[in-house]
Amino acid sequence: MATNVTRLEATVRSEFGKGASRRARRAGLVPAVVYSDELEPVHLDLPGHETFLIVKDNANALVTLAFDGEEQLALVKDVQRHPVRRDILHVDLFAVRRDETVEVTVPLVLMGEAAEGVVANQEHFEILVKAPVVAIPESFEVSIEGLEEGASITVSALEMPEGVSTDMDPEEVLVSVVAAEQAPVEEEAAEEAEETEEAASEE
Numbered sequence: 149m150a151t152n153v154t155r156l157e158a159t160v161r162s163e164f165g166k167g168a169s170r171r172a173r174r175a176g177l178v179p180a181v182v183y184s185d186e187l188e189p190v191h192l193d194l195p196g197h198e199t200f201l202i203v204k205d206n207a208n209a210l211v212t213l214a215f216d217g218e219e220q221l222a223l224v225k226d227v228q229r230h231p232v233r234r235d236i237l238h239v240d241l242f243a244v245r246r247d248e249t250v251e252v253t254v255p256l257v258l259m260g261e262a263a264e265g266v267v268a269n270q271e272h273f274e275i276l277v278k279a280p281v282v283a284i285p286e287s288f289e290v291s292i293e294g295l296e297e298g299a300s301i302t303v304s305a306l307e308m309p310e311g312v313s314t315d316m317d318p319e320e321v322l323v324s325v326v327a328a329e330q331a332p333v334e335e336e337a338a339e340e341a342e343e344t345e346e347a348a349s350e351e
Contacts, residue, residue: 153282154202158215161191169238178236182213182222184243190215200236203227208252208284213241221246223281249252249311255286256322260293267328268292271321275303279312292323299325 159304161168161179167299169179190217202209203225209224216338222241230237242248262268275288304318 152210153210153221154198155214155219156194156198156202158192158213160215161193164191173235173237178239180239180241182220182241182243187220187243194239196236199239200260203236203239206286207255208286209285209318210244210281211241221281223250223252223284228242244281246282249278250281250284251276251278252284253277254279254284254288257287257289257293258323259289262292262295262325263297265328266295266297266325268295269324269326275306275314276316277308277312277314279309282311283311285309285312292325295325296324297327315344 155226158179158180161172163171171210172179172193173196176196178193178196178199180192180199181189182192183189192213202211207224211220211222211224213220222243224239225242227236227239228238229235255278256270256273256275258268258270276287279285290301290305292301300321301323302318303314303316303320303322305322306314308314
């Protein structure tokens, strides 16, 4: 499996601060910084729409940054978004080499529906793996279709692509299936009703 690499035409930033960042966003650009253990941080402006498309479905997107006549392969490390509008405010990227192995977290996605009358509790939502930078899985999918009470899915059930590994215990439970209980919901409703009555009596 090879990771898609998108080329982004970037511009080195000459202005800094909140005012400069706001002006960049109004111009349809996204402020960003690319860095590594061996590279001094370089502050960039990225094309907003292209950047949104790259990061919207892939937390570990790999891009080729083109700026100042050079190209730099980089891995998206952090995306800061507006808390309400969810616009991208800033992107952190980590400079990498094509032959490098990196440690990243990969989302765990449940597929299908468990049996009637049970609930599938997802114990882990991400899996920490080591992977070649050009072959990072976008997600791990596990099927819970038809699982009955008492069933569980462990790390050993994950299908790791070639070159990808994890240090997690193979017996670590990722998903457990339990009976759907109404009691906790009823207790919570009763507690909320009691709190409402107490608040009303205090007014």
